[in-house]
Amino acid sequence: MSERFDVVVAGAGTAGAYVSYLLAKAGFKVALLESKSGNEIGVKTCGDGLGLHHVERLSRHLTPNPKVFQNKIEGVELISPDERTRLTIKGEGYVLDRFAWGKWLVEEAVNAGATLYEGHTATAPLLENGAVVGVKAVERRTGTAKEFRANVVIDSSGSAAVLRTKLIGWPISEPLHPEDVSHAYREIVYVEEPIENPQYIKIYLDMLVAPGGYWWVFPRSSSLLNVGLGI
Ligand SMILES: Cc1cc2nc3c(=O)[nH]c(=O)nc-3n(C[C@H](O)[C@H](O)[C@H](O)COP(=O)(O)OP(=O)(O)OC[C@H]3O[C@@H](n4cnc5c(N)ncnc54)[C@H](O)[C@@H]3O)c2cc1C
Known part of the structure; x- marks a missing residue:
């Protein structure tokens, strides 16, 4: 055929x-x-996660579907292995x-x-x-x-x-x-205790947990989280 x-x-x-x-x-x-x-x-x-500039570009051709764009993000938190140091980088976007x-x-x-x-x-x-x-x-x-x-x-x-x-x-x-x-694993999880600063996606640098990569928490809300690992 x-x-x-x-x-x-x-x-x-x-x-x-x-x-x-x-x-x-x-x-x-x-x-x-x-x-x-x-x-x-x-x-x-x-x-x-999707940067705002991509959403703006897309919006020139398509009306964004509100069901897709779940959580407005204000930036990224980079977190050190002992989790005591947090570097905040501003930058808008969405978690989808x-x-x-x-x-x-x-x-x-x-x-x-x-x-x-x-x-x-x-x-x-x-x-x-x-x-x-x-x-x-x-x-x-x-x-x-x-x-x-x-x-x-x-x-x-x-x-x-x-x-x-x-x-x-x-x-x-x-x-x-x-x-x-690289290899990656991800789950969408509900947590009973809402997380702090859900408007920031979180990247954890930890050579034991994620050698050569990082693990992440990208919040879709304060209690619905995209949690993953890439190595
Ligand atoms: C762990 C991980 C985390 C990421 N996080 C982000 C993020 O937060 N933000 C971001 O912007 N990007 C992220 N990315 C990158 C993003 O996922 C990719 O850039 C994007 O998916 C690429 O889109 P694509 O359409 O080119 O390819 P894909 O999404 O891979 O789509 C390819 C499609 O082709 C189909 N296909 C494959 N082979 C065939 C075949 N032989 N015949 C017919 N169909 C076929 C597949 O089923 C699939 O539907 C991440 C990627 C990974 C792996």
Whole structure:
């Protein structure tokens, strides 16, 4: 099966969903492929913090959804290993409901006219005469192989970089280097005792807990916290 589009976008994370929204709104015929099934879209291990300048830029094109922007932030607290020294850096932003953010951006793309193919894994660029003319994909549920043809292909599959890394010999095919990879774990937790200064995201530097990285508390409110660790 082969379908023709102006643009095929592989990966419906923040980058893919937003570019699909902008292109569809501008009148282009867009296919947005996402490996996750529909109910998983928006799931992402992330600190969920977003600087105000990004929100302002986004607001030029989209009306921010109040359900997404949960806690207005005034800055960052950097906390020393013994937790006695706290360096406060001012800077506005928001802590998001990341799941709602991901769903919202994809919904906006679809409402603008993009066609979402959820549960579709892009496997390789479709090449003809040395040019990329589309994307090969597999529908996960049925195992059906498909081709999506387009004038433009966007690889927005994040660190997977599933299309560009297959363009061997092209200047964009460089793989992710091991030293650029980190490991992260995150939970969204309720605490009975509200935390102090919930308008500041907190970064804890501690080589025992998070060697080579840090652990964080990004408050969605004084009692709903995004707590994570990246090493
Ligand atoms: C632990 C951690 C904390 C972070 N904290 C913050 C923060 O607080 N603030 C901030 O701004 N940034 C933060 N980031 C960075 C932020 O998460 C990324 O910059 C952002 O998610 C990148 O978006 P993206 O759309 O490029 O990629 P992704 O979000 O990775 O989206 C890629 C999408 O492509 C899909 N996909 C992958 N392979 C395929 C395939 N073969 N076919 C189809 N679909 C595919 C994936 O399922 C996914 O939906 C954090 C990152 C990590 C890991």
